[in-house]
Amino acid sequence: MELHTKIDNKIQEGYTYMLKNQTTKGCDLWLEAWEDIKPLFKLTGAKDVYELNKKYTWTQFISNYVQDLEMELHNAGIRDAAYHQKRITYCQELLSFCGDDELINSNTRQAIGEAYFELGDRAACDRFFEGWLQEEPGCSRAYIGWANCYSRFKPIAGDYDKAEQILLHGLNQVELSNKVDLVYCLVLVYEQIGKQEKVKEYKKLFRELLPTASKNSIHYRQQPAKSIKIGRNEPCSCGSNKKYKKCCGMPMTHIGA
Numbered sequence: 120m121e122l123h124t125k126i127d128n129k130i131q132e133g134y135t136y137m138l139k140n141q142t143t144k145g146c147d148l149w150l151e152a153w154e155d156i157k158p159l160f161k162l163t164g165a166k167d168v169y170e171l172n173k174k175y176t177w178t179q180f181i182s183n184y185v186q187d188l189e190m191e192l193h194n195a196g197i198r199d200a201a202y203h204q205k206r207i208t209y210c211q212e213l214l215s216f217c218g219d220d221e222l223i224n225s226n227t228r229q230a231i232g233e234a235y236f237e238l239g240d241r242a243a244c245d246r247f248f249e250g251w252l253q254e255e256p257g258c259s260r261a262y263i264g265w266a267n268c269y270s271r272f273k274p275i276a277g278d279y280d281k282a283e284q285i286l287l288h289g290l291n292q293v294e295l296s297n298k299v300d301l302v303y304c305l306v307l308v309y310e311q312i313g314k315q316e317k318v319k320e321y322k323k324l325f326r327e328l329l330p331t332a333s334k335n336s337i338h339y340r341q342q343p344a345k346s347i348k349i350g351r352n353e354p355c356s357c358g359s360n361k362k363y364k365k366c367c368g369m370p371m372t373h374i375g376a
Contacts, residue, residue: 122155122159123159123174123175123177125155126152126155126156126159127175127177127178127179129148129149129151129152129155130148130149130152130177130178130179130184131178131179132148133145133146133148133149133152134179134187136148137187137191142191142194142195142198143195143198143199143202145191146188146191146192146195146202146205149184149187149188149191150188150205150209152184153185153188153209153212156171156181157212159171159174160216166216166218167216167217167218167219167220168181168182168185168216168217168218168223169182169218169220170218171216182220182223185213185216185223186223186226188209189206189209189210189213189226189227189230192205192206192209192230192234193206193230193233193234193237196234196237200237200238203234203237203238204234204238206230206231206234207231207234207235210227210228210230210231210234211231213227214227214228225258225260225261225264228251228261228264229260229261229264229267231247232244232247232248232251232264232265232268233264233267233268233272235247236268236269236272237272244265244268245265248261248264248265255296256292256294257292257293257294257295257296258296259289259295259296259297259298259300259301260296260297260300261289262285262286262288262289262301263286263289263300263301263304265285266281266282266283266285266286266289266304266308267282267304269281269282269285270282270304270307270308270311274311279308279311279312280312282308283305283308283309283312286301286304286305286308287305289301290302290305297332298328298331299325299328299329299331299332300332302321302324302325302328303325305317305321306318306321306322306325309321
């Protein structure tokens with residue numbers, strides 16, 4: 120049996136474990152597959168996961184599997200904190216093979232910061248995002264990912280204030296890649312804090328900015344009025360050629376009046 124076939128079988132077996140909610144077993148198998156995959160980049164000359172997709176016939180695109188592994192390592196970490204560290208190590212390696220895809224790059228980076236936070240090392244989390252923003256001062260995804268750590272993962276006293284400070288600092292950047300999404304996150308934070316006047320203020324700003332949303336914004340393409348259910352692993356209806364859960368199916372919804 121050829122090596123890529125063995126890898127493909129191992130990946131599919133991992134998906135079987137995931138369907139049975141045996142997340143840690145699935146992650147262990149997928150991490151084994153990742154160790155087998157890494158030499159293939161040098162062997163085939165593939166520069167990234169997208170080129171590796173084309174080198175062999177896979178049941179599941181490698182570009183999808185690597186993103187699923189990142190997400191499932193988070194879920195495994197909820198049960199066993201050791202998987203948060205495994206997520207950091209894995210994502211640090213994956214960054215070398217993400218190619219030019221902004222979404223997978225930013226998701227992978229964000230995962231590293233999140234994992235530090237969930238390990239309880241907030242200082243390391245802050246240093247990571249600060250370093251990212253030194254490289255990309257106007258990266259809205261970095262600000263949003265950093266703020267989400269403080270507003271989503273069992274916030275304690277002062278965490279929402281910290282999230283607010285991060286987002287406001289990002290909003291003050293002269294060249295911000297995605298102001299619409301950042302303002303949206305501010306609305307969510309103010310709703311959690313209970314600052315209703317701020318909620319109204321930033322909802323108004325959100326609606327004013329919405330027509331200017333960039334193609335990389337989660338709000339760029341509005342969903343039709345009629346609700347259509349899309350499977351998380353199906354292609355996103357926005358035409359991005361990404362999985363729905365990695366595109367418009369991310370945990371953001373549109374703001375009403």
